[in-house]
Amino acid sequence: MNIKITGTGSYIPMTLEKNEDFNNHQFLNADGSTINSPNEVIVEKFKAITGIAERRYAKPELNNSDLAFFAAEKAIADAKINAEELDYIILAHNFGDIKSNTIQSDAVPSLAARVKHRLKIKNPKCVAYDVLFGCPGWNEGVIQAHAFIKAGIAKKCLVVGAETLSRVIDKHDRDSMIYSDGAGAVVIEETSEEGGIIAHESASYTYEEIDYLFFGGSYNPSLDQDVKYIKMYGRKIYEFALKHVPDAMKSCLDNSGLAITDVKKILIHQANEKMDEAIVKRFYKLYNMKVPEGIMPMSIYKLGNSSVATIPTLLDLVKNNKIKDQSIEKGDVIIFASVGAGMNINAIVYKY
Incomplete structure (x- = not known):
């Protein structure tokens, strides 16, 4: 049995945040004290260590589940399948949906359920659930999809990884420059083609x-x-x-x-x-x-x-x-x- 990725999709948000955009931030040490370096130096050191020059943030009107849906739609189209054929939608994230300028996370119903709703899937046997496994969550979703298909309880699975980390960052923490928003998705299914997981x-x-x-x-x-x-x-x-x-x-x-x-x-x-x-x-x-x-x-x-x-x-x-x-x-x-x-x-x- 060969279990392969047959479709991929991603959504890269439109708002571009460059390193120089952090030059006016008030960065502080963990104890609240002032950092004795100008922001230009802080940002330069950050770039040298992380390699990050810019990152993308979601538009205020978009939530994490929206980003996930956009990526999922592309993956399904790339796989050339009908969304109704999906047996599982597994969505990896960390913080649920956080509306812009709010502090409350929303994960009820699950983000996977929201994506299924947006995809207009009527089949109740298409099971939708979320995975909380930190940054390796998408990998773990792929491993779970592989197990379902190998066990014979699924034929086609959609695995999505989506996050809006820009809404859970402390603007006074230098590490906030690391984080960004985005979504990626794949369709995984049993196939006669060689290869796979x-x-x-x-x-x-x-x-x-x-x-x-x-x-x-x-x-x-x-x-x-x-x-x-x-x-x-x-x-x-x-x-x-x-x-x-x-x-x-x-x-x-x-x-x-x-x-x-x-x-x-x-x-x-x-x-x-x-x-x-x-x-x-x-x-x-x-x-x-x-x-x-x-x-x-x-x-x-x-x-x-x-x-x-x-x-x-x-x-x-x-x-x-x-x-x-x-x-x-x-x-x-x-x-x-x-x-x-x-x-x-x-x-x-x-x-x-």
């Missing part, structure tokens, strides 16, 4: 690592501390990712029966350019190899970190030749890998 690996580290990413108050003590924003311990996440993600990728690849030399592309969560480069370098070091040129397409420099949306969006862009000097050919072996809040990690070996 070959192996996968997931893990949750929740003992010491539980609060590496968390919801916390603003760095500005004059603001309401009961209003929470996305926060992270960047150094701890960096060290965690370098320690665990390459091992998960290696375990997944070894279980696939394929060789490291078979791998043509690594589509990794667009979290931080330097961190992603270090992860892939360490992964190849486990095989006593250097990183092949062009193995890791990147979109973070223009799109920022849109959490669960980064990998499906990147896949859609590469597939449609929208990233310079990057393409995927029939038969190429790809590794999807991600790390995020939980702390969760996962990897998938896929033959295109």
Whole structure:
């Protein structure tokens, strides 16, 4: 049984936020004290570390489920199927729908149910539910869809990753420059074509690592501390990712029966350019190899970190030749890998 991605789609928001747009922000330390560097220096250092030059924010009238719907519609059209054929809609996110200029998350009904409604699917046997798994949520949705199809309880699944992180950022926190909005989607189905999902690996580290990413108050003590924003311990996440993600990728690849030399592309969560480069370098070091040129397409420099949306969006862009000097050919072996809040990690070996 071959279970493959037969359609992809993405939605990249229209509002462009460049690094220089942060020059007038009041950035503060975690204790509320003033940072003794001009914003131009802060932004320059940020670019050097993360690789991010700009990011996209959703228009005020659009919610996360809207972005998810736009990407889903494109994936269904690309797969050339009728939406009524879908057995599952699995939607990965972190914060639900947050209307612009509000502080309350809305996930009732689920975002997957909202997307199903927007798609005008009448079939009650099309089951719609959300996945909360941090940034690796889209990968985990793909793994679940694979399991459903392999078990014979589904034939076609839609897996979406969507997020509007711009609505949960503390404008006084330098890390707010990392986050962005977007959505990516795929249709997965059983097919007679060669390839598809070959192996996968997931893990949750929740003992010491539980609060590496968390919801916390603003760095500005004059603001309401009961209003929470996305926060992270960047150094701890960096060290965690370098320690665990390459091992998960290696375990997944070894279980696939394929060789490291078979791998043509690594589509990794667009979290931080330097961190992603270090992860892939360490992964190849486990095989006593250097990183092949062009193995890791990147979109973070223009799109920022849109959490669960980064990998499906990147896949859609590469597939449609929208990233310079990057393409995927029939038969190429790809590794999807991600790390995020939980702390969760996962990897998938896929033959295109």
